[in-house]
Amino acid sequence: MDSREGEGPQCLKTLKDVRRSHKRDVLQTPVSRCRMGTGTVHPEQATACKGNQYLSGSHCCDLCPPGKKLVNDCTGITETECSPCGAGEFLDTWNRESRCHQHKYCDPNLGLQVQGTGTSTTDATCICHEGQHCSSDACESCILHSPCAPGLGVKQLATGVSDTVCEPCPVGFFSKVSSALEKCHPWTSCDTKGLVELQAGTNKTDAVCGFRNRMRALVVIPITMGVLFAVLLLSACIRKVAKEPENKALHRKVGWQDPVETVYPDDFPGPHSIAPVQETLHGCQPVTQEDGKESRISVQERQ
Template sequence: MSVGDDEIMVKLVIIVLMILLTVSEVYTPLSGVSAACGRAEYLIGQECCPMCGPGYRVRKHCTEFKSTTCVPCLSSTYTDAPNGLENCRSCTVCDSSAGLRVKRACSSTSDTLCEPLEGHYCTDPIKDGCRGAVEHTKCSPGQYINQTGTASTDTLCGDCVGDTYSDGSFTSCRPHTLCEMIGLVVLREGSSSNDTDCGQRQNTGAIVAGVIAGVAVAATCGGVAFIYNRRKMNIKPQQGMSHTGLLELPFINTYKYLGVHLDSKLDWSANIDAIYKKGHSRLYFLRRLRSFNVCNKLLGMFYQSVVATLK
């Protein structure tokens, strides 16, 4: 190949390259294909526009002669990375009905992070947060808490066996109380959910006998007091005569009128003696009632009705 041929070939190559460049420039606008944008740019139409920073959004896209116009995100919205968004993203709401509460509040540069409520555990975890939670399982009576629930795991329950029980809130089953060991008797047997009920040993026969004896003594006391009062009313005056013309009146030393004892000396000695004797007699019966272990309530009733009314 001669030198002239080489020159011709070089010229042909140059012409082909020029044609390819021309075709590329003409074809690109028609097809919508554009060179790749940079990492901090976004494609809009045929322009690679600068992105807005975190916490901002695009208000106006760039043009051939003007850069992108950015504005801050409004309250309850955010962008957490460089972007070409025309609207900020809405903040997540931590819904208590979904078992969630706020772990980290939303800001213009980060979304809300949620976590489980107290007594709940997460069933839909995400990075550093949670999107759904449910309440911990509650152990039933007869079960104990084998493993306490956490924010990420549920409660595990176990069953009580043998002579043990739990109301569902214990972390281990407890043994039934042995009533005999503490000097008591069993009122109700224990179960897996309840302890044994213990109580005092009661001597029913002695109680009934004491009550009957108390009532009998009270009745006797009342009868004696009644007879005593009736006899005191049958006054036997000493025989003596006082002449008042044609009518002779008997002379007596004492006389009971309206419950008061009057004597010929017109002092209170006879009345005081009568009250003392009645009081001594009734207090004696009160002490006897107490010796039969009559309850304080019955003793009080006897005192108020028999002793306190003494006059």
């Protein structure tokens, strides 16, 4: 009885030493038994570790913080050994990784550009060039924004991670171009401008407006031009017909020959030494004929 009581404090002392050596590793270490007389303590295996710890053998080791990787696990006398990530590498969580992750590469050939430079604790971020968006959630490549065809308008603009959302233009609206930016436009209101609607709009074309007398002008102008042309043509015909009698009379006058009056010497009393005079009416003008010459003048000579 006395021997058991003498070994009791030794057993308790050994238990305290065990707990002291495992205070950072074991959340709870129940003693299975303490054999009296031997002073031997047998702790159970650790069943749970604290946050930011991991179980390695019978020890709870601290995880490496973000930006560092694991080099060596902890032991009963050493703590977890970690080292920083190298250039272009990162680890963004508490970990027990033996290698750091590489920063994402923003390939310009795939339409990507750097949005944020990576650090030892964060990855690099990429974004698509203007007018493009990511082809997937991972954003490993980019594609062009889809345009809305004529008759469709933009309901929601595309972003760096989503495509354009289109919608049909309702009645009273139109879109005549293919665009990834333009919404449907309302038809022009002719009444508010004091005009009349000459042509109704569609989902692809705007309404056509004009002046109130334009429709009348479109009808009156051709008729007026036709009447004016007919009047001019009739006037020309009348003038032509009126000139025909004058032309005929002129032809008759030209064809009529002037009479020729011949005066002989015997017709004059007195000596015949005076040279006979022949009066020839030529264009109503007297002509004197010399003596001894015939007093006939042909029509060709008079003309």
